[in-house]
Amino acid sequence: MRKYAIIGVGHVGATIAYTLVCKGIADELVLIDTNVGKARAEQLDLQDAQARLDSRTIIKINDYQELADTDILFITSGNIHALDHASGNRWAEFEYTQHIVQAIAPQVKATGFNGVVIDTMNPCDAITHYFQRATGLSRQQVFGTGTFLDTARMQKVVAEVFNCDPKNISGYVYGEHGESQFSAWSTVQVNGIPITTLVDQYHLDLDELEAEARHGGWAVHSGKGYTSFAIATCAVKLSEAVLADARLACPVSAYNETFGTYVGQPAIIGKHGVEQVTKLALTATEQAKFQNSAKTIIEKFHAFDEALGLESADERQQA
Template identity: 50%
Template sequence: MTRKVGIIGVGHVGAAVAHQIIITGATDDLALIDIDTKKVEADALDFEDAMANLPSHTNITVNDYAELADADVIVSAVGNIGIQKIKLDRFAEVGFTSNAVKHVAAKIKASGFNGILIVISNPCDIQTMIYQQLTGLPQNHVMGTGTLLDSARMQRAVAACLNIDPRSVTGYNLGEHGNSQFTAWSTVRVLGQPIQAVAEQRGLNLDDLDNEARIGGYHVMIGKHYTNYAIAAATTHLLNAVLSDAHTEMPVSNYRPEFDCYVSYPVIVGRNGVLTSTQLDLSANEQTKLAQSANFIKTRFTDIMQLPLEDETTTDEYTQSHLTELQQLDVANFVE
């Protein structure tokens, strides 16, 4: 059976996802789409030049939405990292990315695509909601990477304190992929014990670790002005769970009927997208934080959907014309 994936937006993150897909042989056919034609064509040629030295072959097409009709999965990496650098926050992209996503969603719908849509584009939860509403795809077929990355950053932070492998830390960050997300410490276990017990024994400051998970991308952004490898790893992890029908438990952004919006909470993921939800035994404080995070997402989504649809313009033109509007969003959500 042929496996086919489309990636829309082949910038730092989209290209890193494409690279992982190609070198691991995760898919047979890969459709790359980007408004920067020269760049995406160059990436495709670069990947094709790598084929002779790889153990598997991937067929690559460029800038053809018709190729998405029979794709198993589409990954949306649409965004503008240049706008993030203005304020170092995810919500700085909201004007440009929401407008771009509305245009892309219409093209996806017109292509006849009926597979699984994975959203990286920031702010992730809101863009996932826009895609689902405008494509008309079933809610369980549209997911955002959400706090899958934030959970990994929490695992890295905890593991570093204990000098162990991050994969030895289990547990979740929940809520928005943004500043209102939080580490649900009631879910975290390490060294065979709940994290609270280990924290008392080893003198760990859980508040500091929670903050490190939240702002992990900030450190990367300061160093190289974009993030790509960790989010690409999270994306390919989610993609592979879909393609292999793995039935893996993952904290991704998914539609939660109790909040009537998309928010990150662990679900079982397989070939049909979100298969079933889990039921965490959260503390009262964690339940309150989750509800507050969901409310933030829902409120922002309503505001963004009321913005008029602009023409598809170049990144620089859009950034300049909407810079004042972006700066008025007065939020503190850190970078990817």
């Protein structure tokens, strides 16, 4: 029995639900949203599709107690309109998503949920960290989509230059799921060939490619008012890696012991969530960018803590 739950059935949550049901990935699916009418409507719409699918999914709504035996929990709530005038700043949602976590974390914790949590909420790294801390779940169990999507955008941009399939582009985008992220070009290969050896031959401007990939989400948002398909695809793929214990090597927002924060980095995803964080040999410039991105997340996260009169578990231990 593969049991999934989604908290927040807006654009992303509903797309994840549709994907899980249509692909026959979930045997049971729980939809939770403060807008009961929306949750009920999504349930009915998905149930109406069942007679035309080759699989069957039991769909329930708005019952936190169902999380007690849930395998995968997606947290996808947010206020997308906060980004309408944010000029590329995902932190604009933090004012809203921090309060959402304050509301849902105690309810999740009360159920005894002990599965794996995949966060898509923005700002992804900070919210993932806050949710993990608020629920008391392990850092292994809780991770965010992070730069998994940003890496896919980098793969698309590079693939277009070389007229190849994006899956033939390997490598990673590191750091914040936000403006301080960066493409670690030392890790990127095109059809197995390091991209750094192709710069002169193809007259590549790596800074320009990086900027195009970083702003890809905003190009989508400016056209349709939100993003949904790509991030939902990333979230579902990560969940499948967990249930299959695939030990998938990919970038996610995972806790970094060195920096003391969740941040986008390569990791191995398996049945327990983040099985391990992969440390690759970055160039000195890339390492500096990685440290700077983590610092950006920490500073903004601590500012949030101070505003609420909170302190981190690490700070309490030090005291």
